Amino acid sequence: MVIVKRTIFLYGLALAILVIIMRMIEYRFLVRDLTLEFYIGLVAMFFTGLGVWVGLRFTRKKVVIINPEFRFNEKEQTERGISKRELEVLELMAKGMANQEIADQLFVSLNTVKTHSSNLFSKLEVNRRTQAVQKAKKLNLIP
Amino acid sequence: MVIVKRTIFLYGLALAILVIIMRMIEYRFLVRDLTLEFYIGLVAMFFTGLGVWVGLRFTRKKVVIINPEFRFNEKEQTERGISKRELEVLELMAKGMANQEIADQLFVSLNTVKTHSSNLFSKLEVNRRTQAVQKAKKLNLIP
DNA sequence: CATCAAATCACCCGAAAGAATGAGTGGGAT
DNA sequence: ATCCCACTCATTCTTTCGGGTGATTTGATG
Numbered sequence: 605m606v607i608v609k610r611t612i613f614l615y616g617l618a619l620a621i622l623v624i625i626m627r628m629i630e631y632r633f634l635v636r637d638l639t640l641e642f643y644i645g646l647v648a649m650f651f652t653g654l655g656v657w658v659g660l661r662f663t664r665k666k667v668v669i670i671n672p673e674f675r676f677n678e679k680e681q682t683e684r685g686i687s688k689r690e691l692e693v694l695e696l697m698a699k700g701m702a703n704q705e706i707a708d709q710l711f712v713s714l715n716t717v718k719t720h721s722s723n724l725f726s727k728l729e730v731n732r733r734t735q736a737v738q739k740a741k742k743l744n745l746i747p
Numbered sequence: 748m749v750i751v752k753r754t755i756f757l758y759g760l761a762l763a764i765l766v767i768i769m770r771m772i773e774y775r776f777l778v779r780d781l782t783l784e785f786y787i788g789l790v791a792m793f794f795t796g797l798g799v800w801v802g803l804r805f806t807r808k809k810v811v812i813i814n815p816e817f818r819f820n821e822k823e824q825t826e827r828g829i830s831k832r833e834l835e836v837l838e839l840m841a842k843g844m845a846n847q848e849i850a851d852q853l854f855v856s857l858n859t860v861k862t863h864s865s866n867l868f869s870k871l872e873v874n875r876r877t878q879a880v881q882k883a884k885k886l887n888l889i890p
Numbered sequence: 891c892a893t894c895a896a897a898t899c900a901c902c903c904g905a906a907a908g909a910a911t912g913a914g915t916g917g918g919a920t
Numbered sequence: 921a922t923c924c925c926a927c928t929c930a931t932t933c934t935t936t937c938g939g940g941t942g943a944t945t946t947g948a949t950g
Contacts, residue, residue: 687896700878702936715899722938731938732906734877735843830926846907858929865908874908875936 677744684727691745693720698737698746820887827870834888836863841880841889 681691689710696706707717721733728743730736740746824834832853839849850860864876871886873879883889 685895689897697877698881700873700875700881702875703938704936712897713899715901716897718938719898722940725938730843732843732845733937734840734880737877738843832927855927856929858931859927861908862928865910868908876907 674747675744680743680745686724686727686745690720690724690727693717694724694736694740695746697721697733698740817890818887823886823888829867829870829888833863833867833870836860837867837879837883838889840864840876841883 680686686694692710693706696709701709703717703721704714707714710717721736725731725733725736728736728739730739737746823829829837835853836849839852844852846860846864847857850857853860864879868874868876868879871879871882873882880889
């Protein structure tokens with residue numbers, strides 16, 4: 605998981621930078637009394653945001669809700685060679701999301717989403733997202 | 748959103764407690780040199796965790812139910828002022844047809860179809876055909 | 891170790907979709 | 921007769937899609 609390593613690295617880097625900034629601010633404002641709370645508040649806010657991002661970034665397993673009688677057709681998926689990622693894209697596509705929105709949701713680039721959807725279309729033998737959603741529903745790949 | 752308020756409250760509380768703890772530690776260890784980095788590291792870790800938790804907490808799904816048998820919702824149609832022609836376009840749209848195909852099917856021009864779909868989108872409060880189809884199904888305007 | 895599939899991202903380009911605006915026509919209602 | 925409205929179509933412009941191609945990285949598999 606190089607991406608994990610990279611994230612940890614970035615995390616450490618952010619921490620280091622923050623410490624430096626704090627140090628710089630410290631020498632100028634330590635005389636005042638609000639410093640500690642102020643620092644902590646800043647750090648807390650920043651890392652809360654970071655935490656949210658990290659949390660979402662590595663939590664792609666989501667609980668999607670379904671209509672009562674839906675049985676996922678694993679056979680179709682394997683026979684057509686549809687990957688999990690492609691399925692994820694398909695699901696978001698079925699929600700009416702644009703490629704860019706899907707990209708944001710999955711934390712990947714627009715181009716990646718395009719690649720996935722393109723492969724998906726050929727595997728589903730369609731050439732439009734609306735048709736893909738339709739066919740996927742018919743094949744019980746999505747609820 | 749009472750749950751959001753509570754979370755904000757807890758957030759503030761955590762912040763306050765942290766400040767207090769920091770203060771307490773401060774008076775005992777400020778003499779040493781590791782303090783600032785140490786503090787920041789602690790705060791950062793804590794709030795990163797909190798951020799992850801918050802991020803996950805509010806990213807869980809909502810339930811959508813799909814309807815087995817179809818009863819056309821006339822009320823929605825009239826309330827939203829959707830015309831018959833717009834409905835026709837909507838139905839063909841739901842079949843995954845492109846605007847040009849719809850135009851050919853209805854013996855009108857491409858521009859006309861675009862106009863209809865545009866009006867349809869605003870009446871359905873969406874801005875993409877996929878979303879329109881979705882919403883129309885939810886509103887029982889199409890099966 | 892070599893190989894393969896999955897996932898990621900990039901670049902190009904043409905086609906389709908959508909937003910905004912304006913406008914002409916015909917059928918009902920008043 | 922006049923007014924309203926659905927329907928029709930056009931033009932312009934911007935954004936999004938989708939096809940095609942190629943590249944890198946990583947995990948798994950043999």
